[in-house]
Amino acid sequence: MPPKGTYINLPAAKQARILTAAVREFAENGYRRASLNTMVKELGIAKGSLYQYFVNKEGLFLYVFDRFTDLVKEMLASQVKNGPSANFFTQIQEALWAGIRFIDSQPDFYRIYLRVLFEEEVPQRRALLGKVRLFSMEYFGGLCAQAQAGGIIRQDLPCPMVVFLVESVLDRFLQAYASPDHDTGLGLATLSAGDRELAVVQIIDVLKSGLSPLRA
Amino acid sequence: MPPKGTYINLPAAKQARILTAAVREFAENGYRRASLNTMVKELGIAKGSLYQYFVNKEGLFLYVFDRFTDLVKEMLASQVKNGPSANFFTQIQEALWAGIRFIDSQPDFYRIYLRVLFEEEVPQRRALLGKVRLFSMEYFGGLCAQAQAGGIIRQDLPCPMVVFLVESVLDRFLQAYASPDHDTGLGLATLSAGDRELAVVQIIDVLKSGLSPLRA
DNA sequence: TCCTGATGTGACCGGGTGGTCATATTAGGA
DNA sequence: TCCTAATATGACCACCCGGTCACATCAGGA
Numbered sequence: 069m070p071p072k073g074t075y076i077n078l079p080a081a082k083q084a085r086i087l088t089a090a091v092r093e094f095a096e097n098g099y100r101r102a103s104l105n106t107m108v109k110e111l112g113i114a115k116g117s118l119y120q121y122f123v124n125k126e127g128l129f130l131y132v133f134d135r136f137t138d139l140v141k142e143m144l145a146s147q148v149k150n151g152p153s154a155n156f157f158t159q160i161q162e163a164l165w166a167g168i169r170f171i172d173s174q175p176d177f178y179r180i181y182l183r184v185l186f187e188e189e190v191p192q193r194r195a196l197l198g199k200v201r202l203f204s205m206e207y208f209g210g211l212c213a214q215a216q217a218g219g220i221i222r223q224d225l226p227c228p229m230v231v232f233l234v235e236s237v238l239d240r241f242l243q244a245y246a247s248p249d250h251d252t253g254l255g256l257a258t259l260s261a262g263d264r265e266l267a268v269v270q271i272i273d274v275l276k277s278g279l280s281p282l283r284a
Numbered sequence: 285m286p287p288k289g290t291y292i293n294l295p296a297a298k299q300a301r302i303l304t305a306a307v308r309e310f311a312e313n314g315y316r317r318a319s320l321n322t323m324v325k326e327l328g329i330a331k332g333s334l335y336q337y338f339v340n341k342e343g344l345f346l347y348v349f350d351r352f353t354d355l356v357k358e359m360l361a362s363q364v365k366n367g368p369s370a371n372f373f374t375q376i377q378e379a380l381w382a383g384i385r386f387i388d389s390q391p392d393f394y395r396i397y398l399r400v401l402f403e404e405e406v407p408q409r410r411a412l413l414g415k416v417r418l419f420s421m422e423y424f425g426g427l428c429a430q431a432q433a434g435g436i437i438r439q440d441l442p443c444p445m446v447v448f449l450v451e452s453v454l455d456r457f458l459q460a461y462a463s464p465d466h467d468t469g470l471g472l473a474t475l476s477a478g479d480r481e482l483a484v485v486q487i488i489d490v491l492k493s494g495l496s497p498l499r500a
Numbered sequence: 501t502c503c504t505g506a507t508g509t510g511a512c513c514g515g516g517t518g519g520t521c522a523t524a525t526t527a528g529g530a
Numbered sequence: 531t532c533c534t535a536a537t538a539t540g541a542c543c544a545c546c547c548g549g550t551c552a553c554a555t556c557a558g559g560a
Contacts, residue, residue: 074537100317101405104518114539116520125518185466186402189317194465201468228469229486235468236456237449244448249410250401252417252451253444270441274449278494290507320548330509332550341548 071131075121086111086121090132095176098183099129099190126191133184133196136177137203143170144203156215160208160234161272167242178246208234221279230279237271287347291337302327302337306348311392314399315345315406342407349400349412352393353419359386360419372431376450377488379423383458384484394462424450437495446495453487 075083089111093102104125108115122128147166154162171178184190184197212227221230244251251257254267291299305327309318320341324331338344363382370378387394400406400413428443437446460467467473470483 077537097405098403103516105516115518116539117537119519120537182402186398187314188465189313197465205469225486225490228471229483232456232460232468232470233453233487233490237452240448240452240456249404249413252448253421254448255444267445270445271449274441274494276494277496277498278490278492280493282493293507319546321546331548332509333507335549336507 069123069127069130071122071127072120078121086118087132087135090128091135091176091180094129094132094183095179098187099125100187102129104128129191130196132180136181137199139170139174139177140200140203144207148207156211156218156220157272157276159211160238160275161268163207164238164241164268164272167238168245171242171246175246178242182243182246204235205231219281222281225279233279234275237275241267241271285339285343285346287338287343288336294337302334303348303351306344307351307392307396310345310348310399311395314403316403318345320344345407346412348396352397353415355386355390355393356416356419360423364423372427372434372436373488373492375427376424376454376491377484380454380457380484380488383454384461387458387462391462394458398459398462420451421447435497438497441495449495450491453491457483457487 075086078086089107093107093110097103102125104115104118108118118128122131143166147163181200184193187193190196208231209227212221212230215221216223216227216230240250241254241256244254245256248257256264256267259267291302294302305323309323309326313319318341320331320334324334334344338347359382363379397416400409403409406412424447425443428437428446431437432439432443456466457470457472460470461472464473472480472483475483
């Protein structure tokens with residue numbers, strides 16, 4: 069259910085306005101509660117027009133999520149380009165910083181991602197999550213295999229377990245950073261840049277100690 | 285907004301039936317989308333009756349969540365009783381097992397908790413989460429302070445950071461266990477009891493290596 | 501038995517939703 | 531300039547929601 073030709077033919081500026089309004093509405097309310105009436109009122113266009121651009125609410129949402137995956141793909145690509153052979157732990161530290169930058173630059177897109185992650189009534193939820201997970205499994209899974217081969221991390225842990233542990237901590241950190249509601253005690257939102265950097269370093273350090281090969 | 289006297293006067297069996305139906309409806313649909321119409325149809329009572337028992341939808345929901353916190357309190361109490369002075373890492377391992385048992389015995393209550401955690405339109409969300417967080421901060425925070433004093437874990441990490449790391453991993457594990465949608469690769473739902481135990485042990489082991497004092 | 505207060509009932513209300521469609525407006529080639 | 535096809539419009543529809551309330555039913559003391 070891609071956007072209709074009518075939407076594609078729109079001037080880029082108007083496309084962007086519509087996308088932005090949709091992203092905000094979905095970010096603030098989730099899929100179900102997001103209101104097309106509110107969106108068109110805010111945009112100053114008729115509801116019928118929206119249906120000239122997209123087949124229905126679901127089509128609009130899928131378009132929005134597609135733009136999100138595009139952004140993630142971009143981010144990962146530049147990530148891979150920057151440090152393909154760096155140490156495992158500096159790589160995941162960089163991934164964490166990349167996540168922070170993403171949230172800073174696209175907070176509403178990140179909120180939509182969280183909505184999809186935790187609301188069950190999102191259309192095609194499984195497929196959407198699958199797409200994103202594929203990125204992250206490929207990325208972290210690849211790093212893990214490489215690091216185990218190089219003796220950087222313990223070899224007695226299956227890669228899915230390593231990925232699980234790394235993702236747990238990184239995701240949770242980003243969730244706390246993005247929304248204070250999920251911050252259970254770090255107070256990330258009000259931390260100074262220096263203290264935030266310290267927190268990042270500490271987290272990576274603990275993962276390093278935890279995942280490095282056991283000393284004899 | 286506690287239940288009205290009318291509800292309290294109901295035979296215990298009928299109270300239980302209503303509670304169970306409400307828990308299921310909220311677990312399956314979250315607060316907003318949960319339908320009182322569906323509930324009363326399933327219960328075979330009139331909608332007006334529901335409003336004799338509870339002031340409104342919010343009152344019913346708060347009652348349900350209160351029962352959840354009761355269950356959690358119970359669980360924590362028996363946890364503290366069983367092993368007050370055991371090693372930090374065996375304590376958090378036990379906490380993880382307790383979480384697994386809770387999900388096994390009360391899956392719908394756990395789903396409601398996740399809903400509250402990740403849906404923003406839940407009434408009094410902050411207060412509800414605060415209650416639960418208090419339990420966990422007190423429990424894990426206390427364990428951390430004790431463990432740092434005893435030299436069991438690194439003393440250069442602030443306790444909130446330790447709690448954050450432990451909770452990240454434990455919570456994520458339980459989420460994956462409770463709903464395969466959140467399982468990114470461990471396949472917890474289909475693991476044999478033995479493999480699941482192995483996973484638990486590995487996770488605690490990594491946390492142990494990560495949080496133990498650094499060797500000189 | 502009858503009366504009264506508590507409890508049970510479901511038709512109904514206002515409001516919001518996603519989606520439709522007959523009609524008005526516009527753009528641009530003939 | 532005029533005609534036509536593409537686009538814009540918003541009143542309208544059916545549906546579902548939480549919540550209300552006038553009324554039916556019931557329980558049990560007088």
